Amino acid sequence: MPLAEADIWIGIKNGSEQAFQDLFDVHWQRCFALSYKLLRDREAAEDLVQDVFVDLWTRKKHLLIHNTEAFLTQMVKNRSFITLSRTRIPERNLQLLESLLLESSPEEKLIWNEISISIESAVEQLPPRCKEVFVLRKYEGLSVDEIAEKLNMSIRTVENHLYQAAKFLRNNLNPVMLLLILNKLF
Structure with missing residues (x-):
């Protein structure tokens, strides 16, 4: 010092x-x-x-x-x-991870791929209807209203599925791994 x-x-x-x-x-x-x-x-x-x-x-x-x-x-x-x-907006986290991935070395890209696999694996563990709603919202970018119309369910039901999916993913993804990655990159 x-x-x-x-x-x-x-x-x-x-x-x-x-x-x-x-x-x-x-x-x-x-x-x-x-x-x-x-x-x-x-x-x-x-x-x-x-x-x-x-x-x-x-x-x-x-x-x-x-x-x-x-x-x-x-x-x-x-x-x-x-x-x-x-944060209650998981896509912000995914956008951050994607932007960091673009700046990564080959070793870090391998680690990011492992994180992506962990996320995909966690999504696969969701109950079928919950998974369907989550995929439509987060990966296909449909609004809650569009999902409700497409799946013939109420808006409240779609919101409940999204809440349950987010809660499940928060509880099942390993935040320690993400913290280690953030520490390595910065």
Whole structure:
């Protein structure tokens, strides 16, 4: 850690708001850029980075940081992943995975293929009607109304199937594997 940064951390541990402001000023933009790249949502990225710095201030006396940039990068990635895993719009996660796949090395593409296989395997485990609704919505891009009309079911039934599918996939996909991949890529 550069001497000036070491001095900043000493000040932060001693409760210096100015030292904390200096740290914030140096690292905020990079943390925001990473969070925005992962979340693709400006407001969510700003909130996430704000939470990271609030958490730093709250835990300042207990932290032992040797590389501030690496530490903050890891915090932002972890919190971004948690945010993505909680999102109620699974296609955002899939779009993120697809965009990251385009930037990957051959080794990472192999890992991404394994993740795709895991997703497909989980989709295959859905009950038949639930799977049909999910595929029409997520892979064919039909609206809830279009699915209801096509399958001759109520809108509420389609929504229930989508909810059940999302819940099943959240519970059956391995978020740890995805976290490891995100950590490797960034």
